[in-house]
Amino acid sequence: MFLSCFTAKLNLICSDFPITTSTSSLTTLHLDGYFDLEDISHVAEDFGKQYQYYPLAVLHPSSVSDIATTINHIFHMGPYSELTVAARGHGHSTHGQSQAYNGLVIKMESLSTPEMKVHYMAGKVSFIDVSSGELWINVLHESLKYGLTPKSWTDYLYLTVGGTLSNAGISGQAFKHGPQISNVYQLEVVTGKGEVKLCSEKQNPDLFYAVLGGLGQFGIITRARIALQPAPKMVKWIRVVYTDFLMFTKDQEHLISSKNTFDYVEGFVVINRTGIFNNWRSSFKPRDSVGANQFNADQSVGKTLFCLEIAKYFNPNKADIANEEVEILLSQLNFSPSTLFLSEVWDNRTSAVIPDEEIFYIVAFLSSALPSGKGIRSLEHMVNQNRRILEFCQRRHIGMKQYLAHYTSQRGWQSHFGAQWKTFIKRKSCYDPLAILAPGQKIFKKATPLS
Ligand SMILES: Cc1cc2nc3c(=O)[nH]c(=O)nc-3n(C[C@H](O)[C@H](O)[C@H](O)COP(=O)(O)OP(=O)(O)OC[C@H]3O[C@@H](n4cnc5c(N)ncnc54)[C@H](O)[C@@H]3O)c2cc1C
Known part of the structure; x- marks a missing residue:
């Protein structure tokens, strides 16, 4: 029902106005940072090196207000401008998700102020406030100065806070603390209308959960308050x-x-x-x-x-106890079955989707191809193999969901989100009604009817 209302609105707009793609009016905005119209090729690629979409300009923001002013301006240009906006974290996507063809890319790593701030009081909840363009490796270094670390990680730390919170952020601690999106207390977000909003479990909760795992569709995360815990003194690996x-x-x-x-x-x-x-x-x-x-x-x-x-x-002072605990745990291996990645640690109010199963595994294929790779070492072969794995799961009705999913049709996204699709559409029309944000995910197209 909601979907058809949205479609009608965009149809009307499409037929009434000529479509334009121009950045000329952007350069008249008064910003702390700057637009770069020349050096754009580095944001027209990503880690995957499979897609290359050139934007018209790159914004290097120096303040949150730079981002809000720019998006607000584009929002008021209306749907007859084709300009879209992609926030770019560290560009470690593999399918062009952080790119914006003929649009504007915002380099979130340029936004490093205000500085990271750790809040720590013995016996109280500890957290760190960071800019979303901060790399997790820097968040770790800063929090370690206070003997603290984030609770939940990715395996690889050269990813931005905003980039992983837009997906989920998964590593070997997720079974205990949940993914990174379950370990955030507050976000500052610039919506697709250019409004700056603070959100948390208590304040603007719908926006908070929409943005977490939201693939950049509902707003640009500018700051995040990340949960911390005491850093381990020693680790037995x-x-x-x-x-x-x-x-x-x-x-x-x-x-x-x-x-x-x-x-x-x-x-x-x-x-x-x-x-x-x-x-x-x-x-x-x-x-x-x-x-x-x-x-x-x-x-x-x-x-x-x-x-x-x-x-x-x-703790090295309690090494004997730790050794004993490890011995006991290891001696129990091969015994009773139970659950992995318990669904309780995933909050189903976020936009991230997980299989509808009590037990599910995260299976990652970490293959990589060199440009010169031939045969089974070629990119084509690996992409083909991934596709066959997905087809196999579909044929066998294996309740699988893709992490960092890539679909080229809205039907694909619709089936990916399943029962959550209605909520996803509703949130999109509320927070980014002109579909300005994150065009590289290929979920919505600006000024084109949804099908
Ligand atoms: C080598 C490698 C190792 C990885 N390891 C892990 C891992 O261990 N665990 C895991 O969970 N994932 C892992 N990933 C996947 C990774 O989390 C995602 O690709 C993530 O999006 C990359 O972060 P980024 O900062 O590079 O984001 P980008 O690729 O720059 O952006 C990704 C998406 O998020 C949007 N976005 C970026 N910043 C913001 C923001 N501030 N607000 C709103 N939207 C935003 C972009 O528009 C884009 O749609 C890995 C990827 C690589 C290449």
């Missing part, structure tokens, strides 16, 4: 290797459901064709007592192996 997939999954599910468990659990599936396990010998002492670890690395060459990476935080 353990890897165990399995040849049996069922044992591997049983153990993961057991570990993450145990009460006094590890602080980090992540599994890997690897083909031992690179001598990887021999390399591990230099950094890990073999443990005879752990059954799952007893395998011959040389005999396993060419075989598919399953590895669990686990970590326990501890």
Whole structure:
């Protein structure tokens, strides 16, 4: 019902006004930062190097007001201007999501003021206020000065706060604390109308949850208040290797459901064709007592192996207790099954979608191709293989959802969001009614009817 109202409105606008794509009026705006109309090629690509969409201009904002003024101006140009706006974090998307063809790209990393600020009082909730263009590695360094760290991570830390909060932000702590979007207390957001809004669980909650995991569709996150916890003094880091997939999954599910468990659990599936396990010998002492670890690395060459990476935080003054706890946990491996990535740690008010299952795994294919790669090492082959995996899941009715999804039709997005699609559309028409924001996600097209 709501969808058809929105369609009608955009149809009307399309037929009444000529479409224009010009940035000339933008350059008359009074900003603290500046527009660059020349040096634009670096934002016309991303980590994936598969898509190249040239914008008309890049905004290097020096203040939140720069972003608000610009978007407000574009909003008031109306739907007969084709100008769209993409916030660009560290550009680590792989399908052009942070690009804006013939539009405006906002370099969020230029927005580094006000400076990061840690709020810490013994016995009270600790957090850090950061600009959304800040890299997680810098957030870590700053919070460590106070003996604190964010609770939830990504594996790789050269990603921006705004970029990962627009997706989910997942790593081996997610089973315990939830993804990064579950560990944010407050956001400052510039909507698609150019309004600056503070939002949290209590203040403008719909906008807060819309933006978290919202693929940049509802507003540009300019600041975030990130939950912190005391940094571990020491970490026991353990890897165990399995040849049996069922044992591997049983153990993961057991570990993450145990009460006094590890602080980090992540599994890997690897083909031992690179001598990887021999390399591990230099950094890990073999443990005879752990059954799952007893395998011959040389005999396993060419075989598919399953590895669990686990970590326990501890205080060196209490190393004996930590050792004992680790021993107990390790001795329980291969036992009772339970759940992995419990759905309670995902907040279903956010825009992120997860499979409708009590137990689900996050499976990441970390393949990479060189431009010179041929045959099975070519990009084409890898993309094709990914597509076949998705088709297989569809054929077998495996309740799968893509993380960092990429669809080229709105029908694809509609089925991705499933029951959440109605809410997604409703939020879009409320916070970005002209579909100005994040065009690279290819969910909505400015000045074109939704279908
Ligand atoms: C090497 C590598 C390792 C990775 N590791 C992990 C991992 O361990 N865990 C994980 O969860 N993900 C991981 N990712 C995926 C990563 O989280 C996403 O690609 C993320 O979007 C990248 O952040 P970015 O700052 O580069 O965002 P960009 O690619 O610049 O932007 C991504 C999207 O978010 C929008 N956006 C950016 N900033 C803002 C903002 N401030 N407000 C609103 N919208 C915004 C953009 O318009 C775009 O649509 C990895 C990716 C790579 C390439």
